[in-house]
Amino acid sequence: MNRWKDLYRRDPLLESWNLENPAEECPVRVSSLADSQGAVHEPITNRVLVSPVLLRDRADLVPVLVAVNLGLARIRERSQRWRWAVLGFSLSALLDVGLLYAPWSGSARLWDAGLATACFWLGLWQVLALRRHAHRFDSLAHDWARGIVSDFAVQYEAARIYCRWLRRATAYRSWSSS
Numbered sequence: 001m002n003r004w005k006d007l008y009r010r011d012p013l014l015e016s017w018n019l020e021n022p023a024e025e026c027p028v029r030v031s032s033l034a035d036s037q038g039a040v041h042e043p044i045t046n047r048v049l050v051s052p053v054l055l056r057d058r059a060d061l062v063p064v065l066v067a068v069n070l071g072l073a074r075i076r077e078r079s080q081r082w083r084w085a086v087l088g089f090s091l092s093a094l095l096d097v098g099l100l101y102a103p104w105s106g107s108a109r110l111w112d113a114g115l116a117t118a119c120f121w122l123g124l125w126q127v128l129a130l131r132r133h134a135h136r137f138d139s140l141a142h143d144w145a146r147g148i149v150s151d152f153a154v155q156y157e158a159a160r161i162y163c164r165w166l167r168r169a170t171a172y173r174s175w176s177s178s
Contacts, residue, residue: 034051037166043073044083046073061158064145075140077137081129082130085127088123095112
């Protein structure tokens with residue numbers, strides 16, 4: 001777990017990506033956390049993570065993948081749903097721990113269990129809503145990216161083929177510290 005935190009803390013800012021309107025609210029960073037996707041929008045902190053392998057091997061594909069993921073970052077509903085889901089699951093876990101270790105009476109335990117269950121189902125409902133609306137979010141992100149990337153269709157198809165290879169290449173990668 002510490003290795004993931006360390007990787008996340010050390011992410012350098014991607015200086016080579018220029019957009020007409022710089023994304024101060026959505027920084028683009030290089031991170032090996034995006035190795036299996038090429039580039040990915042991380043909705044909790046609203047960052048776009050770009051794979052260092054992609055940047056090293058196919059720098060020409062970076063703009064199209066960053067543009068699509070910046071398009072996803074612009075969809076507020078998606079980020080809000082992710083935040084609600086994380087909040088629901090976190091509260092559920094905290095309340096469950098409270099239920100396990102606190103010496104409460106019967107009615108307080110019942111309230112705690114009820115709140116934990118409600119928070120869990122709130123988080124699950126948000127995740128399921130995200131899956132239900134995923135195609136709509138993707139088309140909105142593609143429409144946004146199409147406006148800022150010339151020859152979007154060709155570049156995006158090349159990026160999809162490359163990312164398919166990248167997923168296979170990184171599927172069995174060891175995350176051990178050795």
